[in-house]
Amino acid sequence: MTNYKKIEMVKAFEKKFAQKMQELDLNFKQIELYQQAFSHSSFINDFNMNRLEHNERLEFLGDAVLELTVSRYLFDKYPELPEGNLTKMRATIVCEPSLVIFAKKIQINELILLGKGEEKTGGRTRPSLVSDAFEAFVGALYLDQGLESVWKFAEQIIFPYVEDEELDGVVDFKTQFQEFVHRQNKGDVTYRLINEEGPAHHRLFTSEVILENAAVAEGKGKTKKESEQKAAESAYKSMKNKAK
Numbered sequence: 001m002t003n004y005k006k007i008e009m010v011k012a013f014e015k016k017f018a019q020k021m022q023e024l025d026l027n028f029k030q031i032e033l034y035q036q037a038f039s040h041s042s043f044i045n046d047f048n049m050n051r052l053e054h055n056e057r058l059e060f061l062g063d064a065v066l067e068l069t070v071s072r073y074l075f076d077k078y079p080e081l082p083e084g085n086l087t088k089m090r091a092t093i094v095c096e097p098s099l100v101i102f103a104k105k106i107q108i109n110e111l112i113l114l115g116k117g118e119e120k121t122g123g124r125t126r127p128s129l130v131s132d133a134f135e136a137f138v139g140a141l142y143l144d145q146g147l148e149s150v151w152k153f154a155e156q157i158i159f160p161y162v163e164d165e166e167l168d169g170v171v172d173f174k175t176q177f178q179e180f181v182h183r184q185n186k187g188d189v190t191y192r193l194i195n196e197e198g199p200a201h202h203r204l205f206t207s208e209v210i211l212e213n214a215a216v217a218e219g220k221g222k223t224k225k226e227s228e229q230k231a232a233e234s235a236y237k238s239m240k241n242k243a244k
Contacts, residue, residue: 009043009113010035017111024106026153030144033058035113037136040129042115055136062139065147066094069154073162078176080183085175093162099131102157108134173233177209180236187212191228194218209235 014031017038021028028034041054070093074086081089092098103109109124112133123129142150174191181189188211195206207227208215217238219230 013038013111013113020106020108020111024153024156026141026145026149028141028144030140033140033144034137037062037140038111038133039113040115040118040123040133042118042123043113044115046115046117055133058136058139058143059132060139061142062135062137063094065138065142065150066135069147069150070094070158073154073159077162080180081176082179085172088172089162093158096127096131099134100127102161103130103134105157105161108137173229173236177232177236177239180240181211184239186239191231193224193227207231211235 013035017031017034036053037055037058039054041056044054067090070090071086074081074089074093078086078089109130112124112129114123118129138150138153141153178189181187190210191207192210192215193205193207196203197206198204203222204220205222205224205227206218206220207224207230208218209228209231210216217231217235219227219232219234221227221230
């Protein structure tokens with residue numbers, strides 16, 4: 001592709017990026033950092049640019065910044081959870097499927113600079129490519145604005161959805177409730193499916209959590225596992241509030 005095409009693509013990117021940052025209420029100084037964050041290797045190759053100008057280095061940095069940011073959030077939010085649980089939760093939050101969910105919330109794929117072939121083959125919707133761009137953006141934001149801005153971004157795009165159903169399994173309430181009961185010496189915990197309704201393609205399950213032979217909470221979900229998680233969440237939050 002011609003150099004004119006490259007200039008045209010970069011100008012369009014700069015306009016869309018400025019609008020996106022305004023939507024996110026974030027400041028920026030070094031536009032070239034963000035251009036690199038959204039430059040896929042196919043874009044770099046099409047215009048014979050320096051191979052280090054694509055987003056992989058910023059992706060590497062952003063991954064570490066995300067881990068630190070999420071670690072601090074989980075450390076503060078779940079003071080009763082041991083290291084093993086926190087590690088599992090962090091791994092689920094910063095994994096590719098979750099990052100794609102976060103990226104889609106702000107339609108970050110619209111900003112990615114792709115080569116002609118990659119664009120034609122649907123690269124803009126490829127999960128690995130989208131999650132890489134998300135990490136690279138975080139890396140660029142960190143270099144340009146510091147950790148405080150990354151935290152501000154995460155407060156909008158990541159933290160509110162940590163317990164969202166889309167991130168199934170991020171918070172394991174069955175484990176949390178089990179550990180809470182164990183610390184309080186409350187007895188044994190079991191689960192029982194009490195209802196199943198709806199057509200085969202759209203079932204709704206209801207489970208109850210039983211503590212020492214007494215039902216203490218119910219939960220509904222699209223799967224038996226989800227209904228148990230919801231029951232555990234209800235029981236955990238209720239008993240924790242009473243224990244305060």
